Amino acid sequence: MSPQELDGLLAAHFAGTLDVDGQKRLGGELLADEAARRRFVELADQEAALRTLKAAEQQVPAVGRKEAQKAQGDDREGATPHSARPCASCASSRQSAEGSSSKPKAESPKPKAGRSGWLLPAAAAAALIVVSGLFAFGVLPSGNVTIKEFGNTTDRVRSKTLADGTRLAIAPGAKLVAAGRDSARKVRQVIKLESGEVEVRAPKAVAGEVACRVETPEGLWVETVGTVFRVTRAWENERGERNVDKSKLAGVLTAVLLVAVTEGEVRTGNAIAEEARVAVGSSVVVKEGPGKAAAASVAGESLAFGPTVNGFALGLAPSKRPPILPVYAPSEPVKLRLVLRAGGTGSDELRLLTGGLFDGAGLRFKVCRKEEDGRWSQPKEYVLPEGHSFYQDMSPDRFVPGKERASEIDLKWLDFVGELSKGEPGEYRVSVVFVPRAADAKKSVADGWAGKELSSGWAQLSIDASAEPKVSWGQAENGLQAGLSARQTQFEAGKPMEFTAHYRNAGKDPVVFYRSGRISVEADFDWLVVMKPKAGGTPHVPAWEGYAMKALSFSFEPFGAGEQRSFVLRFGKRGFCPAKDQAMERAQHHAADRFDKAVPLPVGTYLVTATFRGHCDLGPGEKIPANFWRGSITTGPVEIEVVASSEEADAAEAGRIGNLIRRLADVDFRVREESLKALVAMKRKAVPALQKALGDRDPEVSNSARQALEAISIPPEWATFGQGEEFLGKLAPRQEMFGNWKSPDGDDVVATRAALKAFLDAGYSESFGRYQDNVRRAQQWLKQQEQKTAAHP
């Protein structure tokens, strides 16, 4: 039988159209010919793998879908719920759907193998059900749409109108496929952008439907309910150079999607999550995510800009830039990055304000909160209270077009911005509006900005109580108790530190803090921070930093029983001073300028405490109020580690490793042995140098390097950590069922730790990214191993 004839029979078999005669012939061929069997097996396996692969891309769990079908009374096979679009809330609903759907089937297998015998088939069945969730398809489309491939090989923009009315202006060199309706995702027109740039004019969609979605093979996407936008598929290398032509860039490339909106609003994202909403007049770059690439895109370019007014636009973004949604702990200050950008095409310089620092009086905050039903509340507006001010370095310098200036706003410090200042848990959207005061307008000069108001886009963030670090509380005194917490417990020497101080009224009566004539106090004066070396030795106190340790919320209002407040203590920027006794520490408060010879905090482990001493500065004619709190309270200790700065540590370590590798060729056998042992003990840190040493001309060095690499138990191909997505893509499928990775010498703990670190370093976690399952399973497995070791040391 010819290969073509065999392929024809096989195709008919898989299509279910093979007649009796064909069955006989194929059966005979499969029995007689090994090559025919191989072909059959290859094609069958390919069919199964294609189903698995493509269905997994659909990301819709089958069981959840069946439930949804039932709920909707939809009897079509595999009809898909509309929640397949990527977003954080959908992701969690998918997880819950998988979790709940696994249950009924997982309980069905029979308990034949003893007390826990049902667990195994249940686990196997559950795994199968979850996996099988990826294999169900069947979405019956509606509407007459066609798949059309368009390429523009001319040097002029080519226009096309699709059947649904979507108009495309295809730039020279661009290539795309108009794939039509995707009923599963409720998208009227899916455009797969192969290369280049296209402008999309999508007519408005009906309610609940997306008008147009442009996507790339890397999972980058932009979608709209009806608007005009321009989208370009391009590439970016590590140096940030971009080009639509991949071949014109060198280095490791990341796919990017450049989106500019000329009418309405679009949503953009990568395969993992929605990243931004882009309003009219704004642009955004979406990068292949997740991990560093996605984070970088949010960091650099996901500012939410409002409309440009008379040449200026205001952009806003949360200071935290995780790939999905920035999460703040309630005690953590919510900080916003505000960017003022001068637009226009002319060469005229512009001024936003006339002379002097911008005192913030013209800034208003609009805040929406997500309600329990998932809808956003009406915006609440917050205005700086009368008589208060804060200074933002946003003006008044002249701006040339294209120039921008950024500033950071701390909403905890600005305690008038409602829930955001108080740190109330929830999901928020915030926008900043600048309204010039009449006084500024009077002072305005000829080239001054003449608009009525300038507003940013909406920045989104979340405040989550579960993100709160543990507070170390001290003893209460006169009803008041102080605590300290740190979001980070390892600091590099010479770098600033940040802690959160908390105080609460642990008594039954209200107390009053009193400071005359001020809204704020300087923490330097009221809080004494002491860093005590854990191993003993001289304590250090932070050097005087002027107003750097500002703290708010010591108000004149009574501090009620049970009430708790917190603020951030920042210090270390100017170093620390040894404080040999309490007198010295005290001296820091009142003669801080004597401590001008501050030094970086020595490397080591410290116990940090903060002490608050109540005192009262009375103004003329003022009296000490009733219930005034007096005393001194100290927080519980927080243990931190100060490590050498990364630059110093890296240099020192590189030098040490280099020396050890050189000593592998030492004439003295014992030196060689010791060096080898030391290199093995350094584990992964020594791997790059050892790999390099594999090619050393001295066989003694190369052999020892090989021996060390083997002893470190990291398979050679795993030794290239930080190589990016491609490497992680190879690593993930090698994870064993129980979450571990196999090591050649059987030490799976080392291999699993190393693999887990690679994922964590790349920005994945147990709750984020496409490898979240790998990370979670690895963590569980390592935890189990630790428990086993603890039980049988």
Place this chain on the structure above:
Amino acid sequence: MPPETGADRQSQFLVLYNRAQPLLRGYLFAWLRDFHRAEEILQQTSLELWEHFAEYDAARPFSAWALGIARNQALKELRRSKAAPELARPEVLDAVAGTYAALGDDLALRRRVLQGCVEKLSAALRALVDLYYGRGLSIAEVAAEADRPRGSVEVSLFRARQQLADCTRKALAEDHP
């Protein structure tokens, strides 16, 4: 040597089963051709395998033993549904199971490179592959969606399969020259 515990056996089974699962799925799909049905039979097969795991001789490859049980399950299902009676004879199923067991590693490698090969298909072919395999449409539904004649879709899918098979074979040859 300490006596083997129930937990050890479970662990051992799950590891072996997990490795053999793609092979078993492919084998069942080869005969049943319907993916949902193949998944159901795979689930039954997993339970059969567990119940008879005590009979498994660890000196033999697990996949060969598991394929034997999958073969019985497939045969039972084919007889019940009276599908392809002239093709689905026990000796043919045996012979194909033998080839599956022999090609296990190659098939695993092919599965790994398949994604890359799909990306190399032309955009139009990829779109059809998405509709047929991803959304699980029938040929007729794909033809309606793509506004193309049914025959043309069949030919295109046939070409896509051929190109994918060539691509994966090439990758395999590069990996094992």
